[in-house]
Amino acid sequence: MSLEDKDLLSIQEARTLAKKAKTAQKKLAQMSQDEINRIVKAIADAAYENRERLAKMASEETGFGRWEDKVIKNLFGSRVVYEEIKDLKTVGILNEDKQQGLMDIAVPVGVIAGLIPSTNPTSTVMYKTLIAIKTANAIVFSPHPGALKSILETVKIITDAAEKAGCPEGAIGCMTTPSVAGTSELMKNNDVALILATGGSAMVKAAYSSGTPAIGVGPGNSPAFIERTADVKKAVKRILDSKTFDNGTICASEQSIVVEECMKEQVVHELVQQGAYFLSAEEKKKLEGYIMRANGSMNPAIVGKSVQHIANLCGLNIPASIRVLIAEETKIGHNVPFSREKLAPILGFYTVENWEEACTLSAEILNHEGAGHTFSMHSENEEIIRHFAVRIPASRFLVNTASALGGIGGTTNLFPALTLGCGAVGGSSTSDNIGPMNLINVRRIAKGIKELEDLKPKSGQQASTPVQSDMIEMIVKQVVMELSK
Incomplete structure (x- = not known):
């Protein structure tokens, strides 16, 4: 048979x-x-x-x-x-x-x-x-x-x-x-x-x-925060280079950009100069329908596809020179496609008042999806970087580098790996680059260095704890009081 x-x-x-x-x-x-x-x-x-x-x-x-x-x-x-x-x-x-x-x-x-x-x-x-x-x-x-x-x-x-x-x-x-x-x-x-x-x-x-x-x-869902001390031109270049590398199929790639209100105009200008396209409200709505499937999972029809392919798929008229599609967003959620992982040249764009709000927002994005994976930040302010470092739920915290290639150890000194642990917060058994x-x-071999007798109190010594000492002192006081009556 x-x-x-x-x-x-x-x-x-x-x-x-x-x-x-x-x-x-x-x-x-x-x-x-x-x-x-x-x-x-x-x-x-x-x-x-x-x-x-x-x-x-x-x-x-x-x-x-x-x-x-x-x-x-x-x-x-x-x-x-x-x-x-x-x-x-x-x-x-x-x-x-x-x-x-x-x-x-x-x-x-x-x-x-x-x-x-x-x-x-x-x-x-x-x-x-x-x-x-x-x-x-x-x-x-x-x-x-x-x-x-x-x-x-x-x-x-x-x-x-x-x-x-x-x-x-x-x-x-x-x-x-x-x-x-x-x-x-x-x-x-x-x-x-x-x-x-x-x-x-x-x-x-x-x-x-x-x-x-x-x-x-x-899953990854890396926010990229451009802080006000960053070199904006370099930051934008790194983000776009990263997001367009192999059409965004590396899970450590950026999924959204977070900027402070005072930086928004400068960052938007630089993004446009370097080949990004900001979708109108109508265009955003069209693309949203293709990012996720009805069951909430990523639509394979957009994964690893070029901007032009995605534009044709959802009926958008996008110039041939465009490298990345960007939509402004204010919400985070399961039914908010631009707040989620998108393995394609598509980014969400968030504006906040200050770096404290950026830290809170970035953590919320990751905790909703991508916890324990990767976060990237562009800044020259070491104090703010350290503040983020102890609060962001990511196993890879990348500074002034392309997130996709930095996360896997290509542009950083992290171990070069294509399997990136997310730690317990992300449901993984380790947070390492595997x-x-x-x-x-x-197997640990350990030779004996003590005998049982060495673990016992030496002659003349009493192994009394602070609690025992307090009890002895209390009993002595009670005895003295009784004798003084």
């Missing part, structure tokens, strides 16, 4: 891949740091060499973004990530303190289930493979169906390179028949030790409810 049902095929494939990966991971765990490093370099080199071809494949297959920008993403996911991790100690003894009698040993978690989105398919495969193999873990990918061909080709390229460098067969796997049932089986499979989930909220919630330990990330050290456990 042969299986013909897609879900059954997908479930069986998930089980088979997980089993093979577990066998391969046991072999990886026996390798030295040098052996692991050679495999990792081979993966990075192969991914880098194919960066342009894979970028074009992803863009053509998904219809999202610009292939030219996806080349940069692939460079980032291969070469930039490799340069950051190549010298990391991730196998065997990590640290040893002979004086304190302590030693840390890296322990791979085992088989990782890697969930891949359609917005950044090829670059995310590269990045997740590198950090998984670097830590002697195996990884099995569950690809988004909308990017299946480009994901499978990326996996083939890096798998061939890895195995030529000595990687055990089965250590890098990918489902060829993706389905919800198959992904669910992969996440719940007993051979899978950890889920590394990048994608939509529903998928991330499913990962956390699977019963398998998970690292998942929620790297190799998030994918290992640490």
Whole structure:
């Protein structure tokens, strides 16, 4: 009998891949740091060499973004990530303190289930493979169906390179028949030790409810505050460069701009000068109907699309030179599309009286959607920056940089990553930019330095607490009073 049902095929494939990966991971765990490093370099080199071809494949297959920008993403996911991790100690003894009698040993978690989105398919495969193999873990990918061909080709390229460098067969796997049932089986499979989930909220919630330990990330909805001391020209350039990069498909990209009333005219002028278009009330209403679907989720028809494509979709007459569409907004809410995450060259625009109001508004935007993800600010006032830093519910607080590229560590010194933790406030298990050290456990060896007797009070000493001392003093006073009668 042969299986013909897609879900059954997908479930069986998930089980088979997980089993093979577990066998391969046991072999990886026996390798030295040098052996692991050679495999990792081979993966990075192969991914880098194919960066342009894979970028074009992803863009053509998904219809999202610009292939030219996806080349940069692939460079980032291969070469930039490799340069950051190549010298990391991730196998065997990590640290040893002979004086304190302590030693840390890296322990791979085992088989990782890697969930891949359609917005950044090829670059995310590269990045997740590198950090998984670097830590002697195996990884099995569950690809988004909308990017299946480009994901499978990326996996083939890096798998061939890895195995030529000595990687055990089965250590890098990918489902060829993706389905919800198959992904669910992969996440719940007993051979899978950890889920590394990048994608939509529903998928991330499913990962956390699977019963398998998970690292998942929620939606971004980054406000960008331009404070009055900012270099407005540079701030606007960074925001527009960021929001138009790959047509806004990076979740750390800006979703709204917040300005003080005294800066509004200057900022609006600069935005227009650099290619932004402010929608009229009528145009805003037309576009609103296409940003979100009836169920409140983002409309895939606008994701990663150009301004002209979006304009044609909703019947707007927008000049060909326009880079970003902007609508003025005053409200925040589930039914207020411009206050929410928009993975497209679309921005909301808020005006406030002062920086205190900007801080409150930015926190409200994030708490409504995107809590724990990313916030950006353009300012030269260190005191105000510090005030925001302790109050804004974001794991990445970016100053004077493009939010999309700064959040992933491209234009900042944050760890280069395409999976960005949102912390507990955002429903994530960590607030880190996910790297190799998030994918290992640490076995701590501790030598005894005391005996039981050393923990007891020494002879002649009384272990009395302040409470006991007060009670003794009270009893003495009572005795003295009784004797004086």
